[in-house]
Amino acid sequence: MIPLLRNAQNYLERICVRFEDEVFIYSDLLSRSHSIASFLLNGQSHLNGARIAYLVNPGFDYVSIQWGIWRAGGIAVPLCVKHPVPSLSYVLSDTTASHVIYGADFKATIQELEGLHQDIPMTHVARLNAEPCELPELHLDEDALILYTSGTTGNPKGVVLSHSNLNAQINALIEAWKWSKNDTILNVLPLHHIHGIVNAMLCPLYIGAEVVFVERFTPKNVFSAFLSGKINVFMAVPTIYFKLIAFYEELSSKEQEGISAVLKQFRLMVSGSAALPVSVLEKWKKISSHILLERYGMTEIGMAISNPYDGERRPGHIGQALPGVSVKIVQEDGEEVAPAAQGEILVKGLNVFSRYWNKKEATVKGFTKDGWFKTGDMAVFDKGYYRILGRNSVDIIKSGGYKISALEIEEVLRKYQGINECAVVGIPDDEWGELIAASLIVEGETEIDLSALDAWLRTRIPSYKLPRHYIFQEDLPRNVLGKVTKNVLKQIIKDQIS
Ligand code: MLC
Ligand code: AMP
Numbered sequence: 047m048i049p050l051l052r053n054a055q056n057y058l059e060r061i062c063v064r065f066e067d068e069v070f071i072y073s074d075l076l077s078r079s080h081s082i083a084s085f086l087l088n089g090q091s092h093l094n095g096a097r098i099a100y101l102v103n104p105g106f107d108y109v110s111i112q113w114g115i116w117r118a119g120g121i122a123v124p125l126c127v128k129h130p131v132p133s134l135s136y137v138l139s140d141t142t143a144s145h146v147i148y149g150a151d152f153k154a155t156i157q158e159l160e161g162l163h164q165d166i167p168m169t170h171v172a173r174l175n176a177e178p179c180e181l182p183e184l185h186l187d188e189d190a191l192i193l194y195t196s197g198t199t200g201n202p203k204g205v206v207l208s209h210s211n212l213n214a215q216i217n218a219l220i221e222a223w224k225w226s227k228n229d230t231i232l233n234v235l236p237l238h239h240i241h242g243i244v245n246a247m248l249c250p251l252y253i254g255a256e257v258v259f260v261e262r263f264t265p266k267n268v269f270s271a272f273l274s275g276k277i278n279v280f281m282a283v284p285t286i287y288f289k290l291i292a293f294y295e296e297l298s299s300k301e302q303e304g305i306s307a308v309l310k311q312f313r314l315m316v317s318g319s320a321a322l323p324v325s326v327l328e329k330w331k332k333i334s335s336h337i338l339l340e341r342y343g344m345t346e347i348g349m350a351i352s353n354p355y356d357g358e359r360r361p362g363h364i365g366q367a368l369p370g371v372s373v374k375i376v377q378e379d380g381e382e383v384a385p386a387a388q389g390e391i392l393v394k395g396l397n398v399f400s401r402y403w404n405k406k407e408a409t410v411k412g413f414t415k416d417g418w419f420k421t422g423d424m425a426v427f428d429k430g431y432y433r434i435l436g437r438n439s440v441d442i443i444k445s446g447g448y449k450i451s452a453l454e455i456e457e458v459l460r461k462y463q464g465i466n467e468c469a470v471v472g473i474p475d476d477e478w479g480e481l482i483a484a485s486l487i488v489e490g491e492t493e494i495d496l497s498a499l500d501a502w503l504r505t506r507i508p509s510y511k512l513p514r515h516y517i518f519q520e521d522l523p524r525n526v527l528g529k530v531t532k533n534v535l536k537q538i539i540k541d542q543i544s
Contacts, residue, residue: 055072059071060256061256062256063109063256064257072254081174083118086120086145087118092118093115093119095119095189096120097143097144098123098144099143100112100146101134102148103127103151104237108124109247117184121189124243125137127151128236128509129508131158133508138163138166140403140404144166145166145167145168147168147171186213192205192207192403195344198422200451200457202451207399210396211396214396215397217252218368218371220249222368229256230257230276231256231280232279233257244349245281245318245349265289265293273305278311279312279315281316282316283447284321285477285478285479286447287326288476291330291333305333306333306334309334310334314355315336321434325476326338337359339355342364344421346399346421348397349368350367350371350397351373351391364433365432375387375392375426375432386428391425423438440532440533443472452470452532456468459484465494471532472536473515473539481543482515483514483516483536484517486519487518515539522538
């Protein structure tokens, strides 16, 4: 049995998940996931790594389905609840999913998916009932999860994480951030990414702590949950802290005092998935009396580098390597850089994934010959702390904490009638980290109606991948026409916006 499931037996009567007035204990989770595993097995002894996709909102069902898939020997493939049908369909085809489980809110989406994937059974979560049967023995070396991440190839790639990877990632954070069974975390993050799944859900469940979910992220929902007085841990991307600060600043001073008093009692507040602007760190410190703990991670490696829990949390820096994680910075030829020189972050350890799903070439490219994973992030090790400088590809954008491939958006844009060529870039933005912008070259005299283009794109790509600013080739300064690199384009659009 894997430690995560074994541990749960020790906390049977403790609360594992809370959603509004509904409260579930660990024994509920074990019995519900047993029933789901039995349903999925349907007489087989082991799912042997079959991919089971699920489209459900955060909550008890989500966790029970994830654990049910694992207990039956399947690989869990969480689908993004905000993705349009083509993005969901891509994941089902790419993983050759053998089953889809869905929640009540997704009937319409599922109907469309059923039309496209007639060979895949799709089951409503309420129908996942079966007499508990004997479950297979689960081993750490088995594959556990496939999470999709964007890269410098058009379509997102599936990152395969084993139970051993997850176990290493969880244990590093439990030790470094001093998780305890008395913690209660508010989790408002999407549950198809490592941040929401591992850091803010599996870590607390591993240790016997409580996870509180709310219907959806809004600053109001977050502050109401905080005011309940029970929550003492929070983790989010910088955009969420930015939005919380903006909301807080509009409140009356009495309401502000109430919130600040509650926040002061928290044990831990973490930021990650994108660079935390020092201005956000400072404003949040005034509001909460906490210096946010900034850490660095990636879908392929979980968390790798973190500011210390007890020592100095240095603004603008990401800290030191986590327990069990090896980190080095190398120059282009792969040699380690001189102290304090910049280069690419490489990572090694049990936390690091083994392969991209069905993408041998991309997997080989992702690692050095001696097994270090190449993150593509540039950094320096500066007076005892790593500091991120940027990415080595202009085609990777981080917006709202989501990793987005410029090439993927360009491919879709080129399919729109009247667009001959395009280039997509990320422009620095206080709220979103980066805002997506696109430069278009249109066919002849074509006039592009941007709201029609926006509506068209929304049916094809998730809303966080939508360009928020457009520039047309004829609007570019004459001296750069014809020799516009993406870096020049970024600067031009940035200047236009400001
Ligand atoms: C949404 N909107 C955006 C946008 N995303 N505008 C500009 N840029 C973006 N990226 C707009 C929408 O179009 C809409 O406007 C309005 O904002 C509200 O949309 P929403 O979808 O309801 O947004 P919201 O729920 O407020 O989402 C913001 C957010 C979300 C920050 C909560 O982006 C989020 O959950 N991000 C977390 C991503 C994450 O977990 N990443 C971790 C990856 S793992 P309109 O006008 O259209 O109505 C990883 C490794 C690691 O990175 O280290 O952790
Ligand atoms: P993802 O592929 O969505 O898991 O995103 C991983 C990427 O997020 C990393 O490669 C970094 O570029 C970025 N990232 C994560 N944490 C931080 C951080 N604290 N500061 C800067 N970038 C970060």
